[in-house]
Amino acid sequence: MTARGVDAPGRAAVGARTLRTDRWWLAPAATAAGLLVFVVYGGVRAFQQQYFFADERYLTPFYSPCVSLGCASEPGSSHFGMFLPDHPLIPYAALSLPFLLGFRLTCYYYRKAYYRSFWLAPAACAVPEPHARQTGETRFPLVLQNVHRYFFYVAVLVSLVNTYDALVAFRHPDDGFVVGVGNLVLLANVALLWCYTVSCHSCRHVMGGRLTHFSKHPVRYWFWTRISALNTRHMFFAWITLASLILTDLYVMLVARGTITDLRLIG
């Protein structure tokens, strides 16, 4: 192998590929572990086709919108019609899940996260990457990351659907208006999902970032400043929503299985 990178001719012949003494591998390792937990949990749940609707009103976000013919097994779980075939390989929310996956896969934060933790390009700053060539996002398939904004548009629609789910969950078919712990869980999750979606870099760009003269567009400038403030916490929202999605789904699943009972606060 010819000398490359920090060993290239002309550069200081230091020997060690990196001299970092801190635990630089910790962040990428933790990131990889966190992402794997979510992918495994989400994958299992998406295809389980069971325990997705609880107390005749709580629909887990992993099954929203429930558009498979299979949703008929839980009357009331489908708010937007049932038309997808009931097949073990087709998740009940097959209409939204691929887009949500695409949204997160092309997200600028998750890109950084998995380029660093899985592709090791670079695993940490000033730690040499293992690849012989680097073309970044200039070629297929990575050039497709540029379509992120379309996933963003769809994610807004899905967030609206999730919001609807959280709101209709306050109505029990027999008891009318009720508030249970599950309602608070669903609401908190939806609020966090909105924070993640709205703090997206593409959102920041389309709402105002693409303008050159903010002074001529005071309303869009106002939006841009608010989104920019949220955007600085985009990584935080990316992780907190993975956690809130899992916890919300877990809650609905456990109530649906009868493992725990949902505490009624009102009604």
Place this chain on the structure above:
Amino acid sequence: MSYKGRFRVWRGDASGGALADFEVEVNEGEVVLDVLHRIQATQAPDLAVRWNCKAGKCGSCSAEIDGRPRLLCMTRMSVFDPGDVVTVTPMRTFPVLRDLVTDVSFNYAKAREVPSFTPPAGLAPGEYRMAQVDVERSQEFRKCIECFLCQDTCHVVRDHDENKGAFAGPRFLMRVAELEMHPLDVADRVPAAQDEHGLGRCNITKCCTEVCPEGIKITDNALIPMKERVADRRYDPLVWLGRTITRRRD
């Protein structure tokens, strides 16, 4: 409080070199550059180290301390334990001249590749009028002290000499962004950002942001917004359609 600190400093030139061991006095309140100066004064008078302001403002003293790109004058000795061995090397992305001094002319070549500020025709200097909110984004980038630590840490060139021709590096992609967002700059810089300055090679892994001593949010505020602008032109049929229609109407 003073103590004897242990240091390993890279010494050599383009033909080779090695880490040299030093034991040297460290006093309270000192920075790494102070200690290097003491090594120069007491043990190695020919040690080459570039510096100028000792205040984090000139961008001369860039190097790598324990493998991390940093300013020598802004790295306090108090971040280390007295028992630590502190390793100092030159920046490892640029050709070394001698000891801690590198040849950073790559960066000046890249700077020249970015066409300069282009005001509207007929507007003379002195007639420029801008609203503060319009120049704010560009002003963040003007805080740059040209230390080139971001260029040094960016894996696109650090790990790939062969990319040096095609990639301007974060500092100069940020310069493109600065002008592109400037309210009075009329040049169209978006196609060149992708085609000539190599924006597509950046994979937004944020090492430039991590090392910038001025705390400029290079990735979030310059690189990603530029990628979005490229996406407007290249990868967004809706925007393209909109532009085609409005251009026809004009």
